[in-house]
Amino acid sequence: MNRPRNTPTSLKSPPSVGGPVLDAQLHLLDRQVIDVDGLPVTTVDDIELEGVEADLPISLGARAPVISALLTGPVLGTRIFGGRPPSSRLIRLPWHDVSAVDVTVRLGVRSESLSASWVERWVRDKIIRRIPGGKHDPD
Amino acid sequence: MILTDVLGSRVLNSEGDLLGRVADARFVLDQPPGQLLAGARLQGLIVSPHSAGSFMGYERNDVTRPWPIAQILKWWHRGSFLVLWEDIEIMGPETVRLREGFTAYHPGLQGAGPGQAPQR
Amino acid sequence: MKRLLGVALGILTAIGGFVDIGDLVTNAVVGSRFGLSLIWVVGVGVVGICLFANMSGRVAAVSGRATFEVIRERLGPRAGLANLGASFFINLMTVTAEIGGIALALQLVTSIHHLLWIPVGAFAVWLVIWRVRFKIMENVAGLLGLCLVVFGVALFLLQPDWGQLAGQAMAPAVPQTESAAVYWFYAIALFGAAMTPYEVFFFSSGAVEEGWKVKDLVQSRINVLAGFPLGGLLSVAIAGCAAVVLLPAGIEVTSLSQIVLPVAEAGGKLALALALIGILAATFGAALETTLSSGYTLAQFFGWSWGKFRRPVRAARFHLSMIICLVVAIGVLATGADPILITEYSVVFSAVALPLTYLPILIVANDPQYMGKHVNSRAVNLAANVYLVIILVASLAAIPLLIITGAGA
Amino acid sequence: MSAAVLLCALSQSVIACSAPVDQAAASAVNQGASAVGTGVLSLDLLAKERAGTPVVETGLEDMAEELDTVRKEFLDNVPATTDERALHREVDAALERAQGALSLARQTLASKDTSAGPDNPPSLANARAALAASAKELETLRQRLGTGR
Numbered sequence: 001m002n003r004p005r006n007t008p009t010s011l012k013s014p015p016s017v018g019g020p021v022l023d024a025q026l027h028l029l030d031r032q033v034i035d036v037d038g039l040p041v042t043t044v045d046d047i048e049l050e051g052v053e054a055d056l057p058i059s060l061g062a063r064a065p066v067i068s069a070l071l072t073g074p075v076l077g078t079r080i081f082g083g084r085p086p087s088s089r090l091i092r093l094p095w096h097d098v099s100a101v102d103v104t105v106r107l108g109v110r111s112e113s114l115s116a117s118w119v120e121r122w123v124r125d126k127i128i129r130r131i132p133g134g135k136h137d138p139d
Numbered sequence: 140m141i142l143t144d145v146l147g148s149r150v151l152n153s154e155g156d157l158l159g160r161v162a163d164a165r166f167v168l169d170q171p172p173g174q175l176l177a178g179a180r181l182q183g184l185i186v187s188p189h190s191a192g193s194f195m196g197y198e199r200n201d202v203t204r205p206w207p208i209a210q211i212l213k214w215w216h217r218g219s220f221l222v223l224w225e226d227i228e229i230m231g232p233e234t235v236r237l238r239e240g241f242t243a244y245h246p247g248l249q250g251a252g253p254g255q256a257p258q259r
Numbered sequence: 260m261k262r263l264l265g266v267a268l269g270i271l272t273a274i275g276g277f278v279d280i281g282d283l284v285t286n287a288v289v290g291s292r293f294g295l296s297l298i299w300v301v302g303v304g305v306v307g308i309c310l311f312a313n314m315s316g317r318v319a320a321v322s323g324r325a326t327f328e329v330i331r332e333r334l335g336p337r338a339g340l341a342n343l344g345a346s347f348f349i350n351l352m353t354v355t356a357e358i359g360g361i362a363l364a365l366q367l368v369t370s371i372h373h374l375l376w377i378p379v380g381a382f383a384v385w386l387v388i389w390r391v392r393f394k395i396m397e398n399v400a401g402l403l404g405l406c407l408v409v410f411g412v413a414l415f416l417l418q419p420d421w422g423q424l425a426g427q428a429m430a431p432a433v434p435q436t437e438s439a440a441v442y443w444f445y446a447i448a449l450f451g452a453a454m455t456p457y458e459v460f461f462f463s464s465g466a467v468e469e470g471w472k473v474k475d476l477v478q479s480r481i482n483v484l485a486g487f488p489l490g491g492l493l494s495v496a497i498a499g500c501a502a503v504v505l506l507p508a509g510i511e512v513t514s515l516s517q518i519v520l521p522v523a524e525a526g527g528k529l530a531l532a533l534a535l536i537g538i539l540a541a542t543f544g545a546a547l548e549t550t551l552s553s554g555y556t557l558a559q560f561f562g563w564s565w566g567k568f569r570r571p572v573r574a575a576r577f578h579l580s581m582i583i584c585l586v587v588a589i590g591v592l593a594t595g596a597d598p599i600l601i602t603e604y605s606v607v608f609s610a611v612a613l614p615l616t617y618l619p620i621l622i623v624a625n626d627p628q629y630m631g632k633h634v635n636s637r638a639v640n641l642a643a644n645v646y647l648v649i650i651l652v653a654s655l656a657a658i659p660l661l662i663i664t665g666a667g668a
Numbered sequence: 669m670s671a672a673v674l675l676c677a678l679s680q681s682v683i684a685c686s687a688p689v690d691q692a693a694a695s696a697v698n699q700g701a702s703a704v705g706t707g708v709l710s711l712d713l714l715a716k717e718r719a720g721t722p723v724v725e726t727g728l729e730d731m732a733e734e735l736d737t738v739r740k741e742f743l744d745n746v747p748a749t750t751d752e753r754a755l756h757r758e759v760d761a762a763l764e765r766a767q768g769a770l771s772l773a774r775q776t777l778a779s780k781d782t783s784a785g786p787d788n789p790p791s792l793a794n795a796r797a798a799l800a801a802s803a804k805e806l807e808t809l810r811q812r813l814g815t816g817r
Contacts, residue, residue: 019168
């Protein structure tokens with residue numbers, strides 16, 4: 001393994017910014033996503049960036065990319081085992097639905113309306129709802 | 140593009156020398172709000188000369204416990220630095236190339252991060 | 260007054276809930292072969308489980324995050340998945356062992372072959388998970404499990420040579436009939452049985468189920484610190500009974516039916532009945548805990564909705580995964596696999612997987628982002644570090660010893 | 669689960685292949701003595717009315733199964749020398765007698781249950797005596813051979 005030998009030795013203090021700072025690995029990826037009612041929806045399996053194309057030169061002074069959506073679903077498998085799911089199979093949680101980020105990512109919408117919860121809905125409607133007692137609180 | 144494509148990419152300077160690998164991406168919530176929360180702008184990338192995985196971020200915060208795990212991981216990521224978006228020329232799943240004369244910044248985070256433990 | 264009752268109830272259920280099929284079998288086997296010369300391991304294990312159960316409970320109460328969410332967040336998806344695979348596999352093995360234990364206990368009561376009881380036991384477990392509230396489930400199983408105290412009473416009734424027992428316990432030595440490798444193999448098995456990872460998954464998820472807040476931490480600490488050591492004493496009593504009655508008779512425990520013989524010898528049919536109720540409750544309670552833990556670990560890793568405090572339709576995949584686990588357990592047992600053997604393997608594999616569970620908890624319990632001012636104290640960290648070393652050694656030594664000793668045969 | 673079964677099979681086969689006949693004999697005698705001892709203790713408890721029939725019955729059944737396995741595994745060992753052949757025969761005969769004593773005990777218990785054959789009920793005392801004799805024989809062998817560990 002060739003070790004990098006050009007690591008900069010003197011580091012400057014980063015410029016101050018006008019908002020909270022999030023490091024993706026530390027504060028977003030693999031966090032639990034909870035809907036507006038407090039129901040767990042999924043985890044943040046990946047993040048989609050808007051405003052930058054892979055391997056295309058970035059023109060000087062271009063606007064910084066922004067998070068367009070949190071991703072979930074098959075993307076977890078490819079993140080673990082490699083490869084990339086086709087864009088059509090990505091399940092998106094649009095960033096404009098996110099209401100807060102702390103030790104969980106909270107949404108401002110109900111999970112019922114999200115495509116991210118279709119498996120849960122399918123299992124619920126095809127199996128769990130049909131077993132007697134599934135709709136009631138435990139006694 | 141997808142973020143984890145970039146994580147782990149090799150980071151080169153303009154002459155093509157290897158500087159390390161992308162350990163993390165830093166965002167700032169300072170964009171015009173969508174509906175509920177400010178938009179998240181990519182501020183830059185954290186580059187680690189020693190390993191691709193950002194292992195728990197001890198190099199970026201002031202957490203020193205549990206000893207000795209915190210110290211070992213901090214040492215493992217010694218030499219990490221932050222490069223800003225303005226200094227990135229190309230970003231891809233294999234390599235990230237920086238512009239000539241890029242600036243390396245301290246990767247440190249102020250405080251413990253965005254979220255404090257919620258009081259339930 | 261009400262608060263005091265709550266504390267008492269918590270302690271009692273912690274005692275009754277401590278022992279499961281792994282503790283029962285491993286302690287009886289060890290007692291019948293090594294006397295009390297391995298009992299120090301139970302002490303080491305109990306202190307360890309107190310330490311880490313407390314820590315995971317505190318993380319859950321302060322941050323609202325259960326253990327496996329934390330494991331995924333900290334280790335990332337790849338290491339997290341490897342961890343999930345190992346933990347889930349061992350957990351499933353433990354579910355299988357506990358359901359086998361229920362069936363064996365029912366056979367001891369009815370003479371009807373345990374294979375016939377397996378589907379009944381598994382169905383009963385599912386029904387309780389499906390319909391019974393968390394608190395009631397935990398309390399009933401825990402209180403009935405207290406019947407195991409009869410092992411302690413039996414030990415006194417047997418009027419053993421206390422000096423000799425104390426000698427074995429205080430100055431441990433490898434008996435002449437056993438080899439050192441087998442001795443250490445069983446030391447690891449006992450350690451794994453006392454510190455089984457599912458207890459931590461269950462404990463932290465249970466804290467979320469019951470909606471613990473920071474102010475509940477004192478009570479949970481009392482429950483753990485009083486309940487688990489007393490539960491550990493039950494384990495010691497089980498080993499003691501075997502050491503007093505079975506060891507001198509040259510009987511080495513290989514089945515559940517042998518474990519209860521000393522109780523019958525000491526206390527007759529009534530004591531025997533209590534012991535059987537206790538074993539049934541302990542295995543049933545542990546079957547509930549391990550089945551739930553299977554659901555908890557999967558749901559927390561993938562971010563599914565989970566919890567018994569929600570109605571099943573609000574946590575569909577969680578419930579479906581537990582049903583599948585129970586079906587798999589029935590399938591394995593239907594092949595005629597010996598539940599006792601499965602138990603013995605499950606405790607050893609538990610020991611192998613211990614570092615995977617306990618390291619992430621320790622790290623998060625020190626992270627102010629999750630814990631605010633409730634991060635670990637220095638003393639707790641020091642003790643946890645000592646335990647990490649012990650856990651690591653046990654984990655690394657387990658498989659080689661398993662092969663060398665032929666699983667202690 | 670399959671990994672565990674595999675490991676178990678592996679470790680067991682390692683033992684079976686590597687163990688010389690006298691070690692296999694010692695180990696079989698040790699397990700046999702434990703099973704028969706359990707039988708004696710169970711019948712004693714039944715006679716003293718300290719344990720009910722289900723527990724005793726299950727215990728005897730477990731022990732019978734165990735003895736079957738022990739004997740079958742022991743028979744997989746092939747003795748090479750004359751000495752080994754003699755030991756092999758001796759141990760196998762002792763295990764067979766143990767099996768016989770255990771099955772007598774189980775029959776006695778079963779017939780007590782259904783009260784079949786009232787004319788000539790095999791008595792529990794007989795069964796206990798047979799088990800005790802077998803236990804004594806195996807214990808003597810165990811003294812001579814050790815536990816094989």
